[in-house]
Amino acid sequence: MADDHQLDRRGALKCMAWAGGGLLWTLGGGVPAGTLLGAAEAAARPAGGAGFSFVQISDSHIGFDRAANPDPAATLREAVAQIRALPVRPAFVLHTGDITHLSREAEFDAAQAILGELGLPVHYVPGEHDVQDDGLGAAYLRRFGAGTNGRGWYSFDAGGVHFVGLINVLELQAGGLGHLGAEQLAWLQADLRGHSASTPIVVFAHMPLWSLYPEWGWGTDDSTQALALLARFGSVTVLNGHIHQIMQKVEGRVAFHTARSTAFPQPAPGTAPAPGPMTVPADRLRSTLGIRSVRLVSRASPLAITDTNLA
Numbered sequence: 254m255a256d257d258h259q260l261d262r263r264g265a266l267k268c269m270a271w272a273g274g275g276l277l278w279t280l281g282g283g284v285p286a287g288t289l290l291g292a293a294e295a296a297a298r299p300a301g302g303a304g305f306s307f308v309q310i311s312d313s314h315i316g317f318d319r320a321a322n323p324d325p326a327a328t329l330r331e332a333v334a335q336i337r338a339l340p341v342r343p344a345f346v347l348h349t350g351d352i353t354h355l356s357r358e359a360e361f362d363a364a365q366a367i368l369g370e371l372g373l374p375v376h377y378v379p380g381e382h383d384v385q386d387d388g389l390g391a392a393y394l395r396r397f398g399a400g401t402n403g404r405g406w407y408s409f410d411a412g413g414v415h416f417v418g419l420i421n422v423l424e425l426q427a428g429g430l431g432h433l434g435a436e437q438l439a440w441l442q443a444d445l446r447g448h449s450a451s452t453p454i455v456v457f458a459h460m461p462l463w464s465l466y467p468e469w470g471w472g473t474d475d476s477t478q479a480l481a482l483l484a485r486f487g488s489v490t491v492l493n494g495h496i497h498q499i500m501q502k503v504e505g506r507v508a509f510h511t512a513r514s515t516a517f518p519q520p521a522p523g524t525a526p527a528p529g530p531m532t533v534p535a536d537r538l539r540s541t542l543g544i545r546s547v548r549l550v551s552r553a554s555p556l557a558i559t560d561t562n563l564a
Contacts, residue, residue, distance in 0.1 A: 305412030306548040308336050309347045309457070311494030312514035314382065315364040316354035321517035321530035322538060325354075329367050331563050332515045332544050336371060339546065344411055346373055349494035349512060350380030350422065350459030356392050365396070379405065380459040380495060381422040390423060406437050408444050412549055415448050417441065419458040421473045429470025431460035433479055442482050450485045453549065453556070457492040463502055463509050466522035471496055483507060490556055492545070496528070499560055510558065513543040539563040 313329045314322075322328060336346065348368070353360035368375050377397045384390035394405055401407040401418075408417045419441070421431030433441075448454075456462065462476040473479075483489045489507040497514035498521065517530045518541035525531070533541060543562035 305414070306341055306343045306546060307345050307347060307411075308339070308343045309349060309492050309512055309545040309547065310336075310515055311349040311459075311512040312351040312380065312497055312516055313348070313364060314351055314354045314514065314516035315367075316357060316360035317516055317530070319530060321532045325516035326363060326367060328539070328542055328563060329364070329515045330370070331539070332542070333367060333370050335544055335561070335563065336373075341548075343373065343546065346371060346375045347416075347457050347492065348375055348377045349457050349492060350378050351382045351494060351514075352377065352380070352393075354382050356383055356386040356390075358392060361392060361396055376409070376416070376418060376457075378418045378420055378457060378459055379422055381425065384422055388423070390420075402440055403436050406440060414453045414455055414549060415445075417444065417454065417456045419456060419462075419479070421458050421460045421462070421476075425470070426474045428467065430467060431458075431470075431473035431476075433473060433475050438475070438478050438482070441479060445482055445486075448486075451487055453488045453490075454483060454486050455490045455492065455547075456483070459493065460495045461493045461509065461511055462491050463504065465496065465500060465502075465511070469522065469528045471522065471528070480504070480507060488556070490547075490558075492547075496522075498541075510545070512545050513541065513560070513562065515542050515544070515563070518542070 310332055314325050315329065317325050336343065346368070352364045379390050379393045383393045386392045390405060394401075398405050404423055405420050406418060408415060410416070419433060419437065421433050424432040424434060426432050458473075460473055461471055462473050462479060465471040484505065487506055491507060491509045493509070493511045494514070496511050497517065497519040498511065499513060500511045502509045517538075518533060519528050520531050540562050543560060546559045546561070548557045
C-alpha cells in the first residue's frame, strides 16, 4: 500500500498499543503490512466483490461478573451487532476459545443464544475456561464435538483456504503453557498431507502457538513440532486468543495474530505481577475489546485482516 499511512512492522506493533485503532493487515508471502484505519474508513473499504471473508472473535467469558466487566454478555451482543453490520456478510465466525468462564451449562446456553443471533455458522475451539468441568472438556464436546477428531480437533475447507482447529488447553504444562500432544500432532501431519504447498492455511487455537510470554504461560510447549509440519506451505496464518490483546509475529512464511477479547482486557506482557482481568475506566472498556475480520479475494491474493474495537 502506497499512502501516507504505510507502516513497517515495528511501527505497526507500536500502533497496537493505541487501544482504539482498527488495523488492516495485508499479507503477501506471509509478511504483513499494517495500515491504521478509522472505523468509518474500515467500514467503507471496498470488499473485493465476491471475496471470501470470515470473522474471528475470542474470549467472551460468559459468566464472568467482576469489576473488569460485570456484564460480558452485553459486550458479546455488541460484537454480534458489529458483525451483523459489516458491509459484506462473512461466510462464518471462528471463536477461539473461553466461550464461558466456568464451563457451566447455563454459560454455554447463554453464549450459544447470543451467537445464534449472528445467523452464521460458528466454528469453535475451547479455551482453558471451557474445560474446567472435568479437565477433559466433556460439556464443550457435547455441544461442539460432533464431527471432530480425537479430543476435539478438526479441519475444514472454505473459500480455497484449509482451516485447522487445534486444541492446546487440555493438558496444560508447567507455568500454564499450552500443549498439543503426540496424538494431535500425528493427526495434523496426516491432515496436511493431502494439500499442496500453495494452499493457504489458517490455523486457529486458543493459546498462542509461539512463545509470546512463557513466564505467564502465553505459549504452547510443543508448538515447534506443529510449525515444522506447516513449514512447506507458502501462506500460513495462525489465529489465537487467550491474551485479550492484539499482538503479531512473523516467522518465515507464518504470521501469528492474537485477538482482543469481547469481555475484558489483560495487561501487556510483563507489565503486571501476573496476567488476569484488568479493570479500566468504564468509558475506555469498549476500546480494549473487539473483533477481527479476514478477507481472501482469491488464492493468489493476500489475506486482509482488520481489527476493530467495540467503541
